[in-house]
Amino acid sequence: MDEFAISIDIDWAPDFAIEEAAKILTDHQVKCTWFITHNSPAVKKLSQNSLFELGIHPNFFLFSSQGNNEDEIIKFCFDIVPGAKCVRTHALFQSSRLLKKLREDYGLLTDSSVYLPYASNIQPHIVNYSHNSKPLTRIPYFWEDDLECYTAGKTWEFDNKKFFAEGLKIFNFHPTYIYLNIDEMHGYEKLKVEKCSKKPLYQVEKEEMAEYKNTGKGAGTLFQKVVEYIHNYQNGSQTLSEIREKYISSLEK
Numbered sequence: 001m002d003e004f005a006i007s008i009d010i011d012w013a014p015d016f017a018i019e020e021a022a023k024i025l026t027d028h029q030v031k032c033t034w035f036i037t038h039n040s041p042a043v044k045k046l047s048q049n050s051l052f053e054l055g056i057h058p059n060f061f062l063f064s065s066q067g068n069n070e071d072e073i074i075k076f077c078f079d080i081v082p083g084a085k086c087v088r089t090h091a092l093f094q095s096s097r098l099l100k101k102l103r104e105d106y107g108l109l110t111d112s113s114v115y116l117p118y119a120s121n122i123q124p125h126i127v128n129y130s131h132n133s134k135p136l137t138r139i140p141y142f143w144e145d146d147l148e149c150y151t152a153g154k155t156w157e158f159d160n161k162k163f164f165a166e167g168l169k170i171f172n173f174h175p176t177y178i179y180l181n182i183d184e185m186h187g188y189e190k191l192k193v194e195k196c197s198k199k200p201l202y203q204v205e206k207e208e209m210a211e212y213k214n215t216g217k218g219a220g221t222l223f224q225k226v227v228e229y230i231h232n233y234q235n236g237s238q239t240l241s242e243i244r245e246k247y248i249s250s251l252e253k
């Protein structure tokens, strides 16, 4: 399982940013697991694209726009993605009790709320949270766009050695950061202050966001490179549920 894969947390991104990321993936026929926070026409389109798996991205923090308690929040997400099998919690909020609920009460099979930056030999693993024989497969991810901004020795050059560790390497992006092509978080923070005081991020217009774009190398140029690499050099691509299925069947051999 020495492969690259892509996931995207949509994190209330505007539709034009979701569509831009989806187009790059579709143009290169590269699969992706999208973790969904809210509904929109672009999210509906993602659900109709056979390259894409949709998982849920619940926000369990206080004042969540998705609901007032764990069950309301999870049900809100399932209303948008009925039959979701995969979850990553917003900001990696988690506890064993919550993971047990997600698996046993809501049937989610895969969780990807573990970030192991640049770690070698990442592979899925299985956790049982009770005697109910409903194991949760957990698949840690290897890299994330906003967290790269804070990393000492950050780089947007995909040929860098640190990106080629042994094992599974899930690269996690956000459509807004791809669109802004961030190389540090100040532009995004400024955008939030200047444009999101009266409306949510997903209502920001394309023209309003344009002035915050980084024109050098950043998350957007790296996204393009990772997608091209998977398309050109890897034998196919996989969603997180497909990675889980492959792992489960390898255990049965």
Ligand SMILES: [Zn+2]
Pocket (backbone or CB within 6 Å): 009, 011, 057, 089, 090, 091
């Ligand atoms: Zn998030």
